[in-house]
Amino acid sequence: MYEYKQYNCDDCDYIYHESLGDPDSGIAPGTLWQDIPDSWVCSECGAPKSEFSLMAPI
Numbered sequence: 001m002y003e004y005k006q007y008n009c010d011d012c013d014y015i016y017h018e019s020l021g022d023p024d025s026g027i028a029p030g031t032l033w034q035d036i037p038d039s040w041v042c043s044e045c046g047a048p049k050s051e052f053s054l055m056a057p058i
Contacts, residue, residue, distance in 0.1 A: 003057070004017065004018035004019040004030075005018050005032075005033060005054060005055070005057075006018070006054075006055040007033055007052040007053065007054055007055060008052060008053050008055050009042045009044065009045065009047050009051060009052055010047070010051045010052065010053055011042065011045050011047040011051055012042065012044045012045040012047065014042050014043060014044040014045065015055070016033070016036075016052065018030065018031065018032055018033060022040075022043055024043060025040060025041075025043055027040065033052075033054075036049060038050075
């Protein structure tokens with residue numbers, strides 16, 4: 001079973017949850033990080049995908 005990961009925006013601390021996606025930006029729940037287009041930006045501050053870091057599992 002796949003464990004969804006979380007990625008933190010280094011600029012504003014927005015957290016992208018793979019399990020939740022980003023529906024407001026057209027990213028469906030369950031969308032894995034590697035499947036998000038490189039053109040996607042942070043929903044909160046507009047930072048590029050490259051400004052996100054993988055969060056350590058809880």
